[in-house]
Amino acid sequence: MAPFTKPMPIFNDLKALATGLFVTWKHIFRRPVTVEYPDAKRTPYPRYRARIVLTRDPDGGERCVACYLCSAACPVDCISMEAAEGEGGRRYARWFRINFSRCIFCGLCAEACPTLAIQMTPDYEICERDVMELVYEKEDLLIDGCGKDPEYNFYRHAGIGVVNPRGGNPDEEPPVDVRGLMP
Amino acid sequence: MTDLTLDITIHLAKIALIFFVVLTLAAYLVFAERRLLAWIQDRKGPNRVGPFGLLQPLADLIKLLTKEDFRPPQADKWLFYLAPAMAAIPAILTFAVIPFGAPVRLLGREVPLQVADLNVGLLFFMALSSIAVYGVALGGWASNSKYALLGSIRGLAQLISYELSMGLSLVPTVMLAGSLRLSEIVAAQKGVWFIVYQPLAFAIFLVSIAAECKRIPFDIPEAEGELVAGFHTEYSGMRFGLFFVGEYINIIVLGGLATTFFLGGWHGPLLPSFVWFVAKTLAFAFFFIWMRGTLPRLRYDQLMHLGWKVLTPLALVNILATGWWLMIRELR
Amino acid sequence: MEPAIFYILAAVTVIATLFAIAEKHAVHAIVYLVTSFFALSVIFFMLGAPVVAVFEVIIYAGAIMVLFLFVIMMLDLGHPERARLPGGRDWWPALVLGAVTLAAALTLFVSRGPAASAAGKAIGVKEFALALFGKYGVAVEVISLQLLFALVGALYLGKRRNDRGEGGRRLGEGQSLLREERHP
């Protein structure tokens, strides 16, 4: 490198240092962006993903049909339930449990739910001293309202139960006898 | 009251005053650093304990005192217990030779505001700063942990390297003042501060003391992100607190020394001398915090390059130039 | 009062040195030795040599012993269980030689007795500096040349040569050591 062909790099270095110091100096007097949480609370957006609830029909019945799709979709396996059948073949969950100490609030359960029963709410303040209190049972999860889609009613679209036995519907083949295919 | 008792009383009072003021300042420097860094980063910083968070140092102290005092089972017991003290004591001892105010008249006698006016005051400071290496080195070695060992080896190399440029940058001030006695160095700056004559030496000294007290652009010995916490990885509770408070005492002491050597010590118009000294020292502390909020950490090889290939030769050239200048002034 | 302090410091020096040479753990030995050097430096101060006292701390305690510590830490020599302890045959010549030297010192002590001490005046920094750079200016030059040679020699020894297998791989080790050596 030939000397004196370009300005000495030390001046550039000093200028860079001074620039950096000036930037931080300006920031000292800038207004802090801190929200002092317990005193001042920020309103989250409506689609914020926090505490999970089970919603009800517009008629007041439970939406959940205990199909296990949310449990299967859950990446950390924090949802468990036991299915039961009411009169007329109406399925429901006998018990339904979400372990919030495991839940990562990814929202995959709400995506998976065919009946829009499981939904996420913006309520993010669910800390507990005792970890066992984070295991929410069905009574804790079930709310009275119908959540985000107030018009939706799964059983009104689908009907309850299967009317005829398998293959008995008009445009349906009889079931294949798997044993009959064997040599 | 005889003269001797009075002397001893005044000395003890000065020592107690220095202990109290320096320790309080160090504790509040931690708080000030957290607040200032927060402002630089557009945050608010600790403001919950007491008005404006002013009781935060007390809360920190209580927290540190009540924490578990843990010693790794494989550690070297005595050196592990000794190292934090070795780090903190030299820092506060250095204050013995710093004149922190003009002599005052007290009980009918002239009392210099300085604990010990050694005729080798500057060398005393150099000696103590070279002793401060042991706290870092032995603390890291005695922990018997690989991060701590790496941190302490880095610390050793860094402290020794920058001590050299620090000492060399102080030689011109000694040449100008004609004495190693700190009170005479301050007296020589009554008219013009040495920073006017020696801006280069001041810059070298500033960078070197930043490296000496392991502040952020030079915090290689404790680099979080590489070495967990460096040489004090294994320390907890009040032993860690001693390392920590030693670091902040070091900032105050080195700021006071920079004031003494280059900014005219306690000289200043209007206000009392003590206030001037504290104000200048705190300005240095503020500068260090500001630097911490601005600059990223150097790499190890960059640090060594800066110390050995830039600062030390520059300081040597500066000594030579000062010598020539003084000789020419003498001849005229 | 000052003689009493001198004797206490002398005792500290001797005991710390004794511990240092009896310690098989190199790092502990260095810590003891630093203690001994501290006491010795205060003795120097009391003997009216403040500059030597301070340089004892700066150079001996602050640089040379740190250099030892650095090498021990870097080469991982701080394992007393791995070190070979001196055997019995090593002790005898050492004890004999030490006893002879000690006896000579004690003879000196006994034969002359405490003579009246001359009132030597303390030597100030200025006087010391005049003697160092005036009368012994050549010695300073010689020493500086010697330091330069030591620097070059250490540089040569610390350099990793590439013709030996692993050369150049662990470069940082040798380099950082070299940088240490320039300090004293």
Next chain:
Amino acid sequence: MIVPYEHVLVLAGILFALGLVCVMVWRLNLIMLLIGIEIMLNATMLAFVGGAARWGMADGQVFSLVIMAMTSAEVSLALAMVVYLHRRKKTVEADEFSELKG
């Protein structure tokens, strides 16, 4: 001069003897050997400083400073040697390096 010069000399003698014993006993360990040399040099310095105080001349102090400078040169070279030897044989025991023994 706070104490008689003889007492200073006796202290220096004891320190020198201790250094000598250290060198003789720890012949195997290069590090301890160097430490012994340091102790002996310190004893010499003490004798010089005591002499300077006894006769009120700065010469003894100058000599102790020269000794210090010499020691730092010596130690830096010796430790560089130790590092070099450790790199060759992974040990610092003096007996391992006896290849030129006849």
